[in-house]
Amino acid sequence: MTQPEPRTLLDERGSRCPLPIIALSKALAGLAPASIVEIIADDPAADADIPAWCRLKGAHVVESFAAPDGLGGVHYVVQLPG
Amino acid sequence: MTSRAPLGTAAREALLTALDAGWADPTRLYGEARQAQLLLDAAKESIAASLGVRTDEIRFTPSIALARRRALAGLVPVARQPGSVVTSTVEHSAVIDAAVAFGHPVVEVGVDTDGQVNSDDFVAACRPDTTLACLQVANQEVGTLQPVEVVSERLTGLGIPLVCDASAAAGYIKIPPVWSVLTAAPESFGGPSGIGILAVRTGVRWNPSDFADESTSVPLAASAAIALEDSSRQAAEHSLRVSALVDLIRARVSAEIPDCLAVGHPTQRLPHVVTLTCMYVDGETLVRELDRVGFSVASGSACVADDLLPSHVLAAMGALTHGNLRIGLPWDVTLADVERFMLELPRIVAEARGKLL
Numbered sequence: 001m002t003q004p005e006p007r008t009l010l011d012e013r014g015s016r017c018p019l020p021i022i023a024l025s026k027a028l029a030g031l032a033p034a035s036i037v038e039i040i041a042d043d044p045a046a047d048a049d050i051p052a053w054c055r056l057k058g059a060h061v062v063e064s065f066a067a068p069d070g071l072g073g074v075h076y077v078v079q080l081p082g
Numbered sequence: 083m084t085s086r087a088p089l090g091t092a093a094r095e096a097l098l099t100a101l102d103a104g105w106a107d108p109t110r111l112y113g114e115a116r117q118a119q120l121l122l123d124a125a126k127e128s129i130a131a132s133l134g135v136r137t138d139e140i141r142f143t144p145s146i147a148l149a150r151r152r153a154l155a156g157l158v159p160v161a162r163q164p165g166s167v168v169t170s171t172v173e174h175s176a177v178i179d180a181a182v183a184f185g186h187p188v189v190e191v192g193v194d195t196d197g198q199v200n201s202d203d204f205v206a207a208c209r210p211d212t213t214l215a216c217l218q219v220a221n222q223e224v225g226t227l228q229p230v231e232v233v234s235e236r237l238t239g240l241g242i243p244l245v246c247d248a249s250a251a252a253g254y255i256k257i258p259p260v261w262s263v264l265t266a267a268p269e270s271f272g273g274p275s276g277i278g279i280l281a282v283r284t285g286v287r288w289n290p291s292d293f294a295d296e297s298t299s300v301p302l303a304a305s306a307a308i309a310l311e312d313s314s315r316q317a318a319e320h321s322l323r324v325s326a327l328v329d330l331i332r333a334r335v336s337a338e339i340p341d342c343l344a345v346g347h348p349t350q351r352l353p354h355v356v357t358l359t360c361m362y363v364d365g366e367t368l369v370r371e372l373d374r375v376g377f378s379v380a381s382g383s384a385c386v387a388d389d390l391l392p393s394h395v396l397a398a399m400g401a402l403t404h405g406n407l408r409i410g411l412p413w414d415v416t417l418a419d420v421e422r423f424m425l426e427l428p429r430i431v432a433e434a435r436g437k438l439l
Binding site: 016017018019021022025044045047048049051052053055056 | 195343361362363364391392396397400401402403404405438439
């Protein structure tokens, strides 16, 4: 049996830009290539900034949806560059 | 985001002179009024010459915001049907607001990562019932030029009027004579604020009733005319040199500062504008620190106020909306100024990051 990959979840609700991007860049520095990082953010700028950062860094947004816990914000699933 | 330039010396003198000589209402018939009319006529003639248009095509409005609204409002009542307004996602927000304010359906055409509209996409968005199209000459935040000539040629065939906002471009580049209606902002080429320029091409179906009871400030018009002459003359002399300094800043920022890059089109751009994105810092901190060492720049980010939304231009380009600097180089900028800027910026970015990381 294989262990499931540990899940990295960054809850950045309440942090203003550029803090969510800084959290992503720290994840990029600490995780293996092509890892999946999930980030929840509610700064309106994150809507533009998370996809933009991914484009600049060769990562990509796999999907994004309203945070399912009902506490607001958008949940982004990001795959780091391979 | 401000893109104002300081009032030029000649424009300031023209303003002061015209405050004394042009105070009267130019529509009256007494001596001072006729003198004010002469000053106003001279201002129109000068602006027409600078823009390469006919004198009777030039009008003034009490602000650039009003010029943008009038540019659309004058066209719409004479259009065939209440059809769509086609524009781009990177127009000045006042242009998009004006388009929305009509109640006509607004189609916003997207841009590439350099902030440039694709002319095929733009023309394809225009339908037979399209009332008018709005496309800026150059973008106010990143300096990217739009394909107004190609778009205009193809819209002419379709009978759709083209409104061009030249508020970022006038005084800095030659404005292609392809528009039906043009707007320009004296405050951005070293003229006074509180006045806008609206040019309506002869033969364009236009409803001027909006203007009936509006008076023009003769001193502001006279000053705007001198500012445009002055900036256009300096553009002819300095734009290649200044543009090379923009190239230098763009190249050095990417090479010398980690996670910093220039945004906007590298070559199809205004000669004097460079916009930088510095990841992991907020733009306001950079603006404040640069101001302390003598550089006045603007930020496109909105991290400091709850009611401000991120720049719609940068978001439309897929660029980061934080950590941005918009730098408008003055015509008298020197290589030494750029060297000093490039000495200060890496330190300022590193210190700002140190506070957040």
